[in-house]
Amino acid sequence: MEEQEKRITRVEQDEKKASIYWIYIEGSEEPELSVHEDILVKYRLLKGALIEPKLMARIAEENARYRAYAAAVFYVGFKMRTTKEMTSYLKRKEFEEEDIRHAIERLQQERVIDDRDYARMFASQRLRGSQKGRRLIRMELEQRGIPKETAGRAVEALDDEEERRTALKAGEKKWRSLKGDERDKRMKLTGFLLRRGFSSDLVRETVRHIQGAAGGEDEADGGWLDN
Numbered sequence: 521m522e523e524q525e526k527r528i529t530r531v532e533q534d535e536k537k538a539s540i541y542w543i544y545i546e547g548s549e550e551p552e553l554s555v556h557e558d559i560l561v562k563y564r565l566l567k568g569a570l571i572e573p574k575l576m577a578r579i580a581e582e583n584a585r586y587r588a589y590a591a592a593v594f595y596v597g598f599k600m601r602t603t604k605e606m607t608s609y610l611k612r613k614e615f616e617e618e619d620i621r622h623a624i625e626r627l628q629q630e631r632v633i634d635d636r637d638y639a640r641m642f643a644s645q646r647l648r649g650s651q652k653g654r655r656l657i658r659m660e661l662e663q664r665g666i667p668k669e670t671a672g673r674a675v676e677a678l679d680d681e682e683e684r685r686t687a688l689k690a691g692e693k694k695w696r697s698l699k700g701d702e703r704d705k706r707m708k709l710t711g712f713l714l715r716r717g718f719s720s721d722l723v724r725e726t727v728r729h730i731q732g733a734a735g736g737e738d739e740a741d742g743g744w745l746d747n
């Protein structure tokens with residue numbers, strides 16, 4: 521025997537979250553549903569409307585997924601996010617695993633979340649703005665949950681000449697602050713550039729150029745990077 525439709529007796533806006541509404545059903549003093557305003561509009565959940573119990577259950581399920589999606593859209597509005605970052609955020613908000621999965625899939629379909637685009641933009645920004653080399657950029661991408669293959673392709677796509685200019689700019693600035701004799705400064709600069717994620721070959725080239733320009737050409741090729 522099918523359950524009878526019930527009438528909505530009250531619809532109240534949540535006092536703390538303006539986008540959330542509480543739905544009261546006849547025969548109950550407590551709200552039966554808490555829905556996002558978009559779900560409210562979609563199903564026309566207005567005072568006096570009739571609603572079947574089965575439909576109410578379906579609305580509750582759809583609402584849970586939609587609220588996870590809406591929270592994700594809000595979060596990504598501040599800056600691009602990786603799939604891992606978004607998943608972690610929704611978990612902190614205590615959404616159910618299934619609702620998180622649906623939200624992530626929808627965001628990926630809509631290209632709101634795209635780890636490949638994120639990796640390309642992140643790599644380019646880090647190279648120009650943070651003066652970091654390919655190795656460090658790739659490591660940072662992987663720490664943010666970007667798959668190794670995707671991170672690898674993103675750093676491989678970086679311009680070689682731009683990376684050389686970046687290494688030289690970072691190296692020249694560091695060189696001016698270093699103390700000690702030429703040998704000590706060369707070792708310190710080498711270590712600094714390696715820690716910034718530049719390759720051994722590029723570091724060797726950069727150190728040789730900077731030391732040569734500073735008048736230390738006779739000591740520039742000291743074999744500090746043999747591998």
